Amino acid sequence: MSDMPLTGQAATPAPAPSRPVPFRGGGFKPVPVRYLGALVIVALIALIEWGTRTGAISNLTLPRPSDVLGTFRDLWVTGLLWEHLLPSLSRLAVGSALGVSTGIAVGVMIGLFSIARAGLVPLVAAIFPIPKIALLPLFVIWFGIDEGSKYALIAFGTFTPTVVSTYGAVDNVDRTLIRMGQSFGLSWWSIVRKIVLPGAMPGILSGLRISLSIGIILLVAAEMLGARYGIGAYILEAGSLYDLERLFAGVVILSALGVLTSAAISWAERRLLSWRV
């Protein structure tokens, strides 16, 4: 090897063929695609409209989207929309405010105190899988047929998922930050308020997304039993008359409600969690 002249390499007759290194690093990374979500919904509605108009879809299986829109316009014009929507919104607001606030409080307690954790985690695990709708008759007896039982049902249903996500979020707060707080002699309350709670906020907010969706589901369930006004009552009435246009108008309102709460939480996340990398 060592006695081979260096110049010998330069004299190699044919240069080896060169080709570019193939790229193989793409994919596996979600990129935002604008308007596609809305386009899918619009296309689906257009397909149903076309199907019901040509008769490919019978009027008994699906209502015509334009008729649903007409029903919706009637609701708006007669003011019936607000008569149904406002009680529903207030029930959702009061019930989920009760459930979420007690849920966050209990979740933080479980995260901070070993005694609360040992005592309450099994209880929460026992309550979580109970279908809260099954308890509605019981709530009616406990809290009355009026608003009380509806608030209680929504509060109870949003409480357990909030507890679970909150104590998970508290557990996930960076321990080195808590050690830092202790090493600077911060008081216990300062550490909780300035380190634990802001650190748990991402987990609490993403838990809120699930809790509020459950709240909407339970809202309708509660209103199907003993309510004159409310989206649930409206849907139940339309269903028993087999009035598909009105039924679908109610369903569209519910899904709009879901989209709105999700957007509200996204907004809160952008405001509160702008510090995230």
Next chain:
Amino acid sequence: MDLCLDSLSHRYGAVEVLSDISLTIPQGRIVCIVGPSGCGKSTLLRMIGGLERPDAGAVLQQGAPPADCLNPLTFVFQDFALLPWRTVAGNIELVLEDHALPRDRRARIVADVLARTKLSDFRDALPKQLSGGMKQRVAIARALAVNPAVMLMDEPLSALDAQTRELLMDDLIALWTRAPFTAVYVTHNLAEAVRLGHRIVVLSRRPGRIREVVSIDTPLDARRTGDPALEAHQARLWQLMRDEAEAADKELSNV
């Protein structure tokens, strides 16, 4: 205020991590603690700072800390430990908020430590906007804000790249030269130890015992990288540690 470690020993379950450590940390000096990985240097530092309890022995404060000292034993962590939701100034205010200080005094302290660490232009930046070196500067500023009697530095430069480490070492030397502080500086980097340490304590591998204490008399601001005297010290320290480090590396971790 001097610190005195009186025959500290500690074990995690069946594993003895520290054995009979006795050491004095004199005021105004930087004591470096070096040793192979897993020899209990960080545990030792946490005990000095009261974040962990030794099984036997005690850490004693001799004399009173200075009058305007808000937190006598103050840590600088390897991973900076900055609150990501607070700005640079907010992170420094955090450690002042629990003390009843007049508002203007608090603002003066923040402005002063930001100026000393050359961070005044970044007071409203969030940690995510800063480089690693800047984050550690913020952590050092936060430590200076409480005017500590002893700074406990746990591998403060280990998470940084080599160039940034050089720059921050110069900064630390400049800070010390202007106002000598007392520090215990844990590191596994011997170059850092010979640049910053007045005394270098070499620990053996687990269980950590003091193998040797090396004193370097060259003033901090006269030390340069590549200085033959320092190189000789570093070579000697490496000699002391080499076999231990090799043996420690081959040990199975049973934590």
